Amino acid sequence: MNLRDYWDLIMIMALSLLLDVLIAVYPDSILRKALGLAFVLFFPGYVFITALFPERKELDSLERLALSFGLSIAIVPLIGLALNYTPWGIRLIPILVSLTVFNMVFSLAAIYRRKKAISPWIPWITLDRIKEELEWERSSKLDRALTVILIIAILTSIGTLAYVVTHPKPGEAFTEFYILGPGGKAADYPTDLFAGENGTVIIGIVNHEHRNVTYYVQIWLVNLTWDNSTNTTIIHEMYPMPGWFNVTLPSVPVNIEGNWTPQFEANYTFSIDKPGQWQVWFLLFKDKPPELPPAPPDGNYAETGARNLILEAINGTVQSLKLNVKVTS
Template sequence: MKKYWDLITIIALSLLLDFLIFYYPESLARKALGLAFVLFFPGYVFITALFPKKKELDNLERLALSFGLSIAIVPLIGLGLNYTPWGIRLIPILVSLTVFNAIVGIIAIYRRAKAREPWIPWIDIEKLKEELEWDKASKLDKALTVILIIAIFSSIATLAYVITHPKPGEKFTEFYILGPNGKAADYPTELKVGEEGRVILGIANHEYRNVTYYVEVWLVNLTYDFETNTTHIYNMYLMDRFNVNLPHKPIDIEGNWTPQWETNYTFSIDKPGKWQLWFLLFKDGEPPLPEPINGDYAQTNATQRILDAIDGKILSLKLNIEVRKI
């Protein structure tokens, strides 16, 4: 076993990574191991299987080829998966690379067992100096070698940091309205006075923080003058208001879309005519409301809410509803 410690370790670490991805996907160990899994393991087992003898390659060549071949092998496996029913997704890529590391690793073990003078990696400072021809090198060559080694390790450290600390994606909130059957259709657009309408209101938080959302529901009678490019609000009634606190929900690009928060919202309108039902969404707080005039906010600065919603300054949803007399 000692003769094959490196190959057995790579196979074991590949299986360990599978476990970490499924049970501890956010762990630092998963991120660090995943870096080696993609950038080093495939090339190492492949080059060891091809050249099992000590005299065929020196240590530095094996190290360089391990990184280089990994960068070539992984995209080729991805290209092959692209033409399969599974596609280029996390699980198919993970399984394919794990199987590749295991099979080629076993072949490398077999080839090393049959070799007369097998190459077995072992850290030895004297051998490292011999590889670098340290004793024969000039001061300038030694300095350049040290700078090169520092640059290589710095690049690896920088790459590891970028991968393990990815920049947060775009911050946004999903705010949507569905018909009573859970589809973007069959909205209640024609009602009788006092008749109950029902929709499904949904919110999903992708803001990378906890957010308290405030929802206001407004019944509005307005017209738009295309000649003067102005909106005239004649009536504006507050139908409802509520709030909901939601944690951040990561975007799942692999699986099916699932809602974070939905509610069956019912409403009724007791005034005939053509109305717009506005759903306004505020984050972390809502602007103060003035006192209405006989229950109507049309003559107050609350109308700015609707104007901002029309201009896209506020997250909003709108239903056009015609209410007929009984």
């Protein structure tokens, strides 16, 4: 057995294992991205075609090249579809392991089939071999021109695909804004209080805006009703609550593989002196807070332009959170 006769298949197995190491050790390296392209778009189809058609006469080199890309595009989604029905799901590690196993198994099958072949196809890349495959000497000028155009188109497509994959468009920019109960869960919110009793929530912010952002948090105590006859919101009372703050956060990537982790959280304790049905509104602004009108003598902003902040929050044009609180005397 001459290992040179199986150099392509041995190289695919070695590169598949090398990619596994790169993803574990150097996940952001350029080499990982380049190998990842070949690992997904070429290796599976190549080893599959080589295992099916080991004889040289069955397919020429250009056909094998085209089928390797085409079958890879078909095989990888099928593996992903199969993983979707397993406990592991479509995630990086299961996909990586599945494709590595696929490449290894079919590489070994291709080695066995090539060893048993009468006239095996072995991809030696030389200028004379390329001319022979393309029947260059016997082709007309038109056929030669079309062949050159086809090769240029294939190389351009591969280059374009490589650029798109290695320079992905940034994902959607957004901010996570949430409140939790005092126990750090989305439960046990202080929704029933006595007048003057303290209630505590946790305010959380996570920046996915792809840039540093200064966030401004305003907290308002609001009493409002809905007028069914006019389909409008009527704000009766609106008071600023103590504890407004701002914080500057760097952007963090969205991690869909690991466990979710908070970026910024702060405890907020409040109390309400007046009995009734109240709403505590948490408004979030980026980079610059809105200007407020002068404070009214009684502190009630319901009849000022500040009421538009709550109306915009209700309409969804201002990022906000609301906590309904019943206060008894």
